[in-house]
Amino acid sequence: xxxxxxxxxxxxxxxxxxxxxxxxxxxxxxxxxxxxxxxxxxxxxxxxxxxxxxxxxxxxxxxxxxxxxxxxxxxxxxxxxxxxxxxxxxxxxxxxxxxxxxxxxxxxxxxxxxxxxxxxxxxxxxxxxxxxxxxxxxxxxxxxxxxxxxxxxxxxxxxxxxxxxxxxxxxxxxxxxxxx
Numbered sequence: 001x002x003x004x005x006x007x008x009x010x011x012x013x014x015x016x017x018x019x020x021x022x023x024x025x026x027x028x029x030x031x032x033x034x035x036x037x038x039x040x041x042x043x044x045x046x047x048x049x050x051x052x053x054x055x056x057x058x059x060x061x062x063x064x065x066x067x068x069x070x071x072x073x074x075x076x077x078x079x080x081x082x083x084x085x086x087x088x089x090x091x092x093x094x095x096x097x098x099x100x101x102x103x104x105x106x107x108x109x110x111x112x113x114x115x116x117x118x119x120x121x122x123x124x125x126x127x128x129x130x131x132x133x134x135x136x137x138x139x140x141x142x143x144x145x146x147x148x149x150x151x152x153x154x155x156x157x158x159x160x161x162x163x164x165x166x167x168x169x170x171x172x173x174x175x176x177x178x179x180x
Contacts, residue, residue, distance in 0.1 A: 003062035004039035007151040010073050011127035011139050013048075025072060026079030031131040033077075034143040036151055037061070043147065045140045051080045058089050065154050067108045067146075068095040092179065094154060098163070101175050106165050112149045114164035114172050115156055121145050154179065 013029035016022045033046040033054045046054040055077060058064050066073060070093045074085040099105050113119045122142050130138040157163045157177040167173050 002038065004037055004060070005063045005065055006038075006057060006061035007036040007147045007154070008058060008064050008066045008069060008073065009034055009143050009146045009150065010054075010076060011124060011131070011143050012076055013128065013131050015125070015128055025075035028076050029079070030076055031127065032136060032139045032143050033073075034140065034147045036147050043144050045144070047136070051077065055081055055083065055085070058085070059083075061089070063090050063092060065092045065094065065150065067093070067150050067153075069093050070096055092154070094150065094157075097177065097179075098165075098175060101177070108146065108149060108153070110166045111153055111163055114166045116149065116152055118149065120149065 010033035011031045013031045014027070016024070016028065019025070019027040019029075030046075030048050030051055033051070035044045035046075035054065035057055036042070037044070037057070044054075044057065070086045070091060074089070074091075078085055094111075095105060095108075098111070109120045127139045127142055130136075130142075153163065158179040161178065162174050162176045164172050164174055
């Protein structure tokens with residue numbers, strides 16, 4: 001049986017400022033979390049009420065793939081659990097891996113635009129505004145798209161052994177990756 005790779009992203013209810021700073025990610029609150037499982041071939045959308053189901057899916061995965069999940073998404077989730085998620089879940093954080101190679105951080109949008117020809121459909125501040133407006137379907141759609149983009153970027157890097165990204169001058173650059 002092939003491994004179950006779970007692609008994951010979440011959006012928050014509050015900004016870092018609202019929560020009291022970037023060191024208070026656990027107080028930002030999850031609005032919506034989304035996964036895509038290669039075992040089921042399906043997306044799952046989790047509301048805050050179902051955060052334990054989300055954590056359980058991540059714990060059961062053979063590998064969780066995300067973009068900035070170790071230092072952001074897991075930190076937000078640890079506001080809901082006593083588990084030390086970065087140390088208990090086998091994770092491939094694409095941002096962490098790219099930062100190791102390049103020596104600086106990239107946005108998912110910079111990678112997706114250059115590699116796939118599609119950019120993100122919004123940003124986290126849009127999702128927080130939608131949360132305040134009660135537009136959960138908009139958050140879920142945006143988050144599902146981010147999960148899909150993350151999956152496509154991961155699969156491209158795995159298969160082609162490189163990714164493209166736009167540097168700060170909007171020039172396309174290439175970075176080699178080694179993802180199985």
